[in-house]
Amino acid sequence: MDFNLTEQQKMMQKLFREVANGVVKENAADVDEQERFATESVEAMRQAKMLGIPYPREYGGAGADYLSYILAVEELSKTCATTGVILSAHTSLGTWPIAQFGTPEQKEKYLTDLCTGKKLAAFGLTEPNAGTDAASQQTTAVKDENGDYILNGTKIFITNAGEADVYIIFAMTDKSQGTRGISAFIVEKDWEGFTFGLHEKKLGIRGSATRELIFNNVRIPKENLLGKEGKGFRIAMQTLDGGRIGIAAQALGIAQGAIDEVIPYVKARKQFKRPIAAFQNTQFQLANMQTQVDAARLMVYKAAMAKENGEPYTVLAAEAKLFAAEVAMDVTTKAIQLMGGYGYTRDLPVERMFRDAKITEIYEGTSEVQRMVISGAMLR
Amino acid sequence: MKIVVLEKQVPDSTEISVDKNTGALIRDGVPAITNPDDLAGLEAALQLKDADPSIEITVMTMGLPKAKEMLDESIARGADNGVLLTDRVLGGSDTCATSRALAAALEKVGFDLVIAGRQAIDGDTAQVGPQTAERLGVPQITYVDEIIKIEDGKITVKKALDDVDQIITCKLPCVLTTLSGMNTPRFMNCNDIVDLMKEDKVKVMTNADLGLDPSLVGFAGSPTSVKRTFTKDVSAETNTYNLSEQETATMIAKTLKEKQIITK
Numbered sequence: 001m002d003f004n005l006t007e008q009q010k011m012m013q014k015l016f017r018e019v020a021n022g023v024v025k026e027n028a029a030d031v032d033e034q035e036r037f038a039t040e041s042v043e044a045m046r047q048a049k050m051l052g053i054p055y056p057r058e059y060g061g062a063g064a065d066y067l068s069y070i071l072a073v074e075e076l077s078k079t080c081a082t083t084g085v086i087l088s089a090h091t092s093l094g095t096w097p098i099a100q101f102g103t104p105e106q107k108e109k110y111l112t113d114l115c116t117g118k119k120l121a122a123f124g125l126t127e128p129n130a131g132t133d134a135a136s137q138q139t140t141a142v143k144d145e146n147g148d149y150i151l152n153g154t155k156i157f158i159t160n161a162g163e164a165d166v167y168i169i170f171a172m173t174d175k176s177q178g179t180r181g182i183s184a185f186i187v188e189k190d191w192e193g194f195t196f197g198l199h200e201k202k203l204g205i206r207g208s209a210t211r212e213l214i215f216n217n218v219r220i221p222k223e224n225l226l227g228k229e230g231k232g233f234r235i236a237m238q239t240l241d242g243g244r245i246g247i248a249a250q251a252l253g254i255a256q257g258a259i260d261e262v263i264p265y266v267k268a269r270k271q272f273k274r275p276i277a278a279f280q281n282t283q284f285q286l287a288n289m290q291t292q293v294d295a296a297r298l299m300v301y302k303a304a305m306a307k308e309n310g311e312p313y314t315v316l317a318a319e320a321k322l323f324a325a326e327v328a329m330d331v332t333t334k335a336i337q338l339m340g341g342y343g344y345t346r347d348l349p350v351e352r353m354f355r356d357a358k359i360t361e362i363y364e365g366t367s368e369v370q371r372m373v374i375s376g377a378m379l380r
Numbered sequence: 381m382k383i384v385v386l387e388k389q390v391p392d393s394t395e396i397s398v399d400k401n402t403g404a405l406i407r408d409g410v411p412a413i414t415n416p417d418d419l420a421g422l423e424a425a426l427q428l429k430d431a432d433p434s435i436e437i438t439v440m441t442m443g444l445p446k447a448k449e450m451l452d453e454s455i456a457r458g459a460d461n462g463v464l465l466t467d468r469v470l471g472g473s474d475t476c477a478t479s480r481a482l483a484a485a486l487e488k489v490g491f492d493l494v495i496a497g498r499q500a501i502d503g504d505t506a507q508v509g510p511q512t513a514e515r516l517g518v519p520q521i522t523y524v525d526e527i528i529k530i531e532d533g534k535i536t537v538k539k540a541l542d543d544v545d546q547i548i549t550c551k552l553p554c555v556l557t558t559l560s561g562m563n564t565p566r567f568m569n570c571n572d573i574v575d576l577m578k579e580d581k582v583k584v585m586t587n588a589d590l591g592l593d594p595s596l597v598g599f600a601g602s603p604t605s606v607k608r609t610f611t612k613d614v615s616a617e618t619n620t621y622n623l624s625e626q627e628t629a630t631m632i633a634k635t636l637k638e639k640q641i642i643t644k
């Protein structure tokens with residue numbers, strides 16, 4: 001059993017830290033305050049070739065491993081959780097289904113541009129009435145006389161919406177078949193009839209573009225069916241299994257980022273003529289926080305390695321996301337408490353981290369869904 | 381065309397603190413970085429390569445074996461390969477001995493253009509680049525702020541002096557020394573990191589490879605000796621002036637120029 005990062009992973013981690021501290025960090029507060037897309041972050045990731053880390057070189061990826069990609073999400077999320085989810089949604093939700101289920105032609109046409117960062121990707125499963133109950137899809141794709149599909153419906157809360165060029169969209173191709181009637185499609189941004197709703201006003205990850213996707217008689221050429229007809233729900237569930245490791249890494253990064261902010265503060269802040277780091281309450285709180293984060297890190301890395309090695313990872317991913325998200329909530333809450341009134345202000349980043357942490361308990365499967373996945377496997 | 385970029389691994393001076401009792405620099409645990417002026421030189425070379433991918437970029441340094449990590453990082457930014465001069469005999473070199481070793485190595489590996497940073501943030505001598513050019517017998521342009529073009533075996537650059545800029549054209553091969561303000565160095569990238577792990581692209585050279593007389597290199601070949609290092613005292617003396625707004629502005633501008641905090 002080897003808990004050490006490889007030389008390659010260490011060097012990548014150093015790069016991700018340079019990107020995070022060199023570009024991402026300085027824009028994080030503004031991205032949150034202005035609720036604007038983290039354009040500078042995406043440009044830096046493009047330059048550092050971070051937008052296709054686990055995908056093959058022949059399609060423009062780096063040809064590295066899944067854990068390296070997870071390290072990227074972790075490092076970015078330490079300073080800006082919005083940037084973390086842009087990368088995560090692009091890599092594991094938008095790009096992975098094409099890499100995994102795409103035809104050679106689809107890979108040629110889409111994967112290369114996504115891996116090189118020329119284009120961004122997004123994933124549209126959730127609907128106003130199909131959240132945790134993702135199987136009750138109301139978006140439809142009806143085959144026309146040419147074998148093409150006509151897409152109608154609405155997706156909601158879609159990350160990277162409007163910014164992405166390529167969307168993986170799920171729709172009912174045969175309502176009578178239930179989950180076996182759902183199919184996956186590759187949809188391009190500028191197709192006629194495809195529009196975007198207003199930006200959602202959110203508690204956290206406020207720079208992440210979260211919008212509705214509205215499809216009004218959008219014609220999808222038959223060659224853009226992803227995988228086989230009726231296999232869409234399986235594709236969605238498998239994609240989310242991997243995506244959860246990305247969100248777990250985001251939660252892990254947020255939590256470590258909060259601790260990294262607290263340490264210098266408690267050393268410098270003096271009360272009763274002593275730095276508050278000298279008080280046992282501070283010391284014990286910090287010890288608990290770091291222990292929780294280190295435990296989360298082991299779970300996240302283990303899930304990533306299982307995926308990389310082709311081992312089952314559904315339960316590991318669910319456990320990692322469940323635990324890391326709750327750790328992120330707990331640690332950011334305590335980080336504000338240690339910083340008192342200053343921590344509560346928007347002058348310091350921990351209140352943002354606290355707001356950002358909450359979404360990790362909700363998206364790509366709520367914590368309740370993760371518990372269903374874990375216990376479902378236990379009681380099978 | 382082959383460009384050799386000279387680099388030095390230096391302690392991150394923003395992380396150095398001074399021992400309050402002895403006045404000595406505390407170097408323990410201080411991260412090593414690529415000297416900023418050298419990184420600008422590398423970026424300038426990479427920009428030339430962006431425009432002409434046939435250009436080969438070699439990064440070269442003399443230092444401890446651990447300086448290889450710096451060369452690897454430069455290759456991960458886009459350089460093609462590296463040369464590490466490392467040998468106990470080369471240890472303790474001053475600028476005179478350093479430039480002798482570098483010039484010998486440059487003659488072995490060949491070059492059309494050598495780019496060195498203006499000066500290192502630890503030694504601050506700004507001597508190694510110019511000395512290396514002298515030993516190679518090629519022209520040098522120091523304080524380069526911009527490479528304008530390379531054409532017909534000639535290079536045209538902008539040299540930034542305190543109060544004037546000069547546009548200089550010079551025949552290749554030559555040596556440039558670059559300023560850290562001339563560009564923003566790019567990040568490493570994931571693809572080059574993956575490639576680097578498949579193949580070691582750094583060639584190690586010892587003094588035997590250079591064929592230099594051991595008495596002319598390293599500590600033995602260094603005429604310079606450091607007599608004492610110390611931290612300058614900060615004076616608490618404050619001058620007080622009573623001036624109008626206009627006079628105050630003029631005086632601040634004049635003082636900043638005198639102290640070379642601003643140059644124009």
